[in-house]
Amino acid sequence: MGATRLVRTLDAHLRTWRPYTIWYPGLVGLAGATLAADPHADARLLAAWFVPTAIWTAAHYLGDYLDRDLDAISKPxxxxxxxxxxxxAALVCGAALAAAACAAALAVNWRTVLLLAIGIGGALAYNGLFKARGIWGNIVRGALTGAAFAFGTMMAVPLPPAELLPFVVVFWAHDAASNLVGTLRDVAGDREGGYATFAVRRGLRTAGRTAAALYGLAVATAAAGAALVPRDRAAYLLVVLLAALIGCGAFRVVLAPGRTLTQHAALRAHEVLVAERLVLADALLVPGLGLPAAIGILLPVLVLTITIQRAMRSGHEFVPEDRAQPAH
Structure with missing residues (x-):
């Protein structure tokens, strides 16, 4: 009985981590560090990966704690x-991970204290306040990933280089778009729980178009950023183009004319973006690490993400009896 309870508890923690998402923030932080300075295999690169990953996972724990009443209605x-x-337990785990992240970051660069406050405070503010306030929730959520890139640069240099700040826009716009697509499957539950998300307020079509515009801004800024990378510009642009092609596949589902977007179709579109954003983040590893090393990092995390999503995602988002009813 004790072993069964232990397995059940470990499974609950694993599902709370959303292991199909946790590779992304570390790649974003690592991209910032390798772009800001010549990469070195030392603790700074490890911290650039670990701290955003730990804060991301802490945000899952704390977000689920704050959303527990809403989840009891729509995702029991x-x-x-x-x-x-x-x-x-979720509250303690979230606080412990956030504390570990802060300790690691401050040991490398004390100046990151402001970004740490933005990351942790923003995650709490998103779930506790902004998530239910229309487009502001998506804007705040995107800003957290932009901050992760800026933080990564500060693991290599004292302050974020001004010439790399456009890449903050890339990750802000992309994550705001991805987060907005993620809300499309939850319209009925959010409405019932009193969460006035942008999709609840403006409808699926307007929300989808807004997400597509934000995604376009992210890709366009990333492409223009080729002028800012120090080397391997052609390879960098090639990987950005690959990400854009994958992302367009997701928005073909979201914006398909003459068809009502179902919850499961919205989930599939978001699953594509969860995989695609790994490719986009990996593009920024190309100038610092070279194309072979960037691909070597991307392939295993991409395979893990796709495999784990297929195994876990639907059960985490929908009750077993769900039959993909149209979202209204």
């Missing part, structure tokens, strides 16, 4: 409302 199968993870 999730760890906290199902009783497999106690709210207090």
């Amino acid at each position: 199968q999730r760890p906290i409302p199902s009783g497999r993870l106690r709210p207090g």
